[in-house]
Amino acid sequence: MGRAGEHAGVAVGRVSVEAWIREYARLIAEAAPRLTELDSAVGDADHGANLSRGMAAVVAALDSSSFDDDGALLKKVGMTLVSTVGGASGPLYGTFFLRVSSALGDGFPAAFRAGVDGVAARGKSAVGEKTMLDTLVPAADALEAGKDWPAVVDAASAGRNSTVPLVARKGRASYLGERSAGHLDPGAESSFLLVRAAASALGAND
């Protein structure tokens, strides 16, 4: 974009895209122990460590570079996550930002949707499998439906919470079979933070 994109519901501008990423980094750093805790229950106890390592690298990259436009900035975010996170969430969040970066010209809701589709393609996954998609897809739906940020956050939150009773079909949690039910998916939680960060950074432009 490079300047404020206009679209029903939400608007997004240069400073605010960077603010979104920085706010996400802040929320991840704060939530890291909780994310790892969630991952202990159904995975391998590293989701918080993974994302906080990645987002710290992203912040370092933002601090030390300047970008021609939001697309370049988000591309850097995606590549940094791919290069520093590893595990499942590295390629997934990395792909998310790379796709958002490429589609920014179509407006934020469409770009967000492109990111979410990228996650689904990379992960060969869909809503209802107890993953980050359970948060991201309802958020994308709400954005495309022109909802305002509080409603988008609500949709993401409801999606996140929907993972609790689900039996996991993707990622490590799927190894648990029925025992995965009753736990919140760690990626659904970190994705909720991504949406919340967007709401506070980008929603300021509403």
Added chain:
Amino acid sequence: MGRAGEHAGVAVGRVSVEAWIREYARLIAEAAPRLTELDSAVGDADHGANLSRGMAAVVAALDSSSFDDDGALLKKVGMTLVSTVGGASGPLYGTFFLRVSSALGDGFPAAFRAGVDGVAARGKSAVGEKTMLDTLVPAADALEAGKDWPAVVDAASAGRNSTVPLVARKGRASYLGERSAGHLDPGAESSFLLVRAAASALGAND
């Protein structure tokens, strides 16, 4: 001996030598956890396991063999302990009974003394080093002094208790240096049971 030996203070006879060994085995089986517990504090947590394994083998040998005389019986006890206990206490208690066996003809107090001297020789050790000798030597002294069994047991008990404040100079406990002080030596405790068993089995002849 083969029949009751006569000597100031204590007397010992055929049935009672066997009774001594069986009573010792019973006391060891009962005390094994406590002996191992004591050995945990200053050693390697096996003294109870070692001796109960050995005395169980001794009882099995007594059950399945007959002996020409007390000397033969005690020789079997010593050899069985040497062959089944291992560790420090196997050669030490084994040597004790082998020496007692050889010296039985000189009467029980002298034979007991011979056993105790055997322990000191095999272990290159002396009273005051926080070992079984701290129990055995005072008991031998009391026996040779013609004390009655309760007095012998008292002497053994006092000797055993004397190990608590000592800094170990022999065996594993010596590795602890000053930290060995404040703990009862496990071998001093098992030797006390040996004297107590003698008192109840042999003292019956008094």
Added chain:
Amino acid sequence: MKKLINAPADVVVESLAGLAAAHPSLAVDLEQRVVHRADGPVAGKVGLISGGGSGHEPLHGGFVGLGMLDAAAAGEVFTSPVPDQILAATKYADGGAGVLHIVKNYTGDVMNFEMAAELADGVQIATVVTNDDVAVEDSLYTAGRRGVGVTVLVEKIAGAAAEAGRSLAEVAAVAQRVNDRGRSMGLALTSGTVPAAGKPTFDLPEDQIELGVGIHGEPGRQRVPLPSAREAAAMLVEPVLAEISPEQGVLAFVNGLGATPLIEQYLVYGEVAALLERHGVPIVRSLVGPYITSLDMAGVSVTLLAVDEEMLQLWDAPVNTPGLRWGV
């Protein structure tokens, strides 16, 4: 958490530095955290690489050397390495005859290796994904069986095939066959502790085990009362045996998960051997020890590989790595 480390964030790189210092036959790219043969790439030889989260040592870095891997990428503890690392490993291994990627079947590993392969232009790449853990149902509705113990056997046998000068397609084929004919199952007595997490991944009561546990401390499918070694062997062997066809006998691999001492591993091996004998399945090769571990988790896994003549020859071929060595 009690560990002999400096800072949790430095565990992987500092351990790799120690590995490099201890083994002059290995070189370590500490920047990319890639272990590679000091004498590599071997011109004209198919390169073999693997990689995965750290915390499974000696896997994979300890299996780099003659007759096994050419390079290994070390991720953070229990976290797949990133594509850059896998790409770097691929380049260290590339002697011009193509590179085989040996990937344990975990979502993260598969995706990161995929991204690396997409980026590796100019190098011919084949990929084998190991998925031998029978504790996990192999269904379209899950991430599929995990790659565990068979990975060690794939690395050894495919490594020997590459050393023998076979083509990329041939090396990949034998690797695939080993994976297809091998199955594993594990159990944990205690959880390991990820340094960055600082406390055990899961808690197990003193009288229970986690049956079907994964090597990342992923809980298993079932908690059962602490079994005897004999019962434990049966719990592991029976489901594995049900999924292989050991016409020519098996390679039996009892693997310690980290904190279980060797005296117990051999005791379990004895039970496994006795059980296989009752089943009439001859053991033609064996491996006992901690080869694919899970930090300080106590427990064991059993891998049975239904071997054939070719696999045996490749298994017996010389290997010279920190973790496995014979014939040289």
Added chain:
Amino acid sequence: MKKLINAPADVVVESLAGLAAAHPSLAVDLEQRVVHRADGPVAGKVGLISGGGSGHEPLHGGFVGLGMLDAAAAGEVFTSPVPDQILAATKYADGGAGVLHIVKNYTGDVMNFEMAAELADGVQIATVVTNDDVAVEDSLYTAGRRGVGVTVLVEKIAGAAAEAGRSLAEVAAVAQRVNDRGRSMGLALTSGTVPAAGKPTFDLPEDQIELGVGIHGEPGRQRVPLPSAREAAAMLVEPVLAEISPEQGVLAFVNGLGATPLIEQYLVYGEVAALLERHGVPIVRSLVGPYITSLDMAGVSVTLLAVDEEMLQLWDAPVNTPGLRWGV
């Protein structure tokens, strides 16, 4: 207590049965609990035996084979074997050129080996008592320093000397020299659990270590706060270095005590190597791994051997045992 065993009383013999089943090159006398070379005794070769309490695996049974031990007697867990066993091992090892007894310096081991040597008429016996643990003061008023890590190095180097056809006196002399020029020190993060005892030998608070611990869970001399790996390396290396004269460099041996994962052992090795470099002491050979363990104790020990040319040649000579193998 969580262990993969059947009954505590059967641990040793069942584990030996597993060892025998896994390694066709070994034979095990289950009655006497003696592991010996299946192809032994080797006629005309000096025989090497060792033995000690079980729970230190792979020591000693895992070091039986070409170029190392001829036989090993396994006592109960942490309990010296009895003279009968040592005598049986001596006979399995006796190829007519005499037998070297390698004895770790513990009161029980020394006495039982002494009694066995007294009984072994007709066999020429030499004895070397290893006593390398600098945590224990070597004084007339104690049982003396314990035998720990250097025992592995003595068995390897003296084993190579015997394999090379040297006489009993020569083999004993090189064994003695290795012992004299090697020193060790260990630390524990947690206690091990003796199966028959059923609970940890000692308790350590979460923030303390036992410095100078023995391999039987004998508490050390001092409890200190949990150090970093760097500090730990210094605590172990400095007192060891103070007691050796490494004119021609050292063999550096970082040993895992049982439950400490390899990733930490290599990390510690890296610190040890860095520290020795700062001291200007070259490392000419290294060994990293769990070779002399203490059941499931977490911790490490460091052994430094001030080598000479002859020791290096013997160290590099072929060895083929379950625990150490190269050159064959």
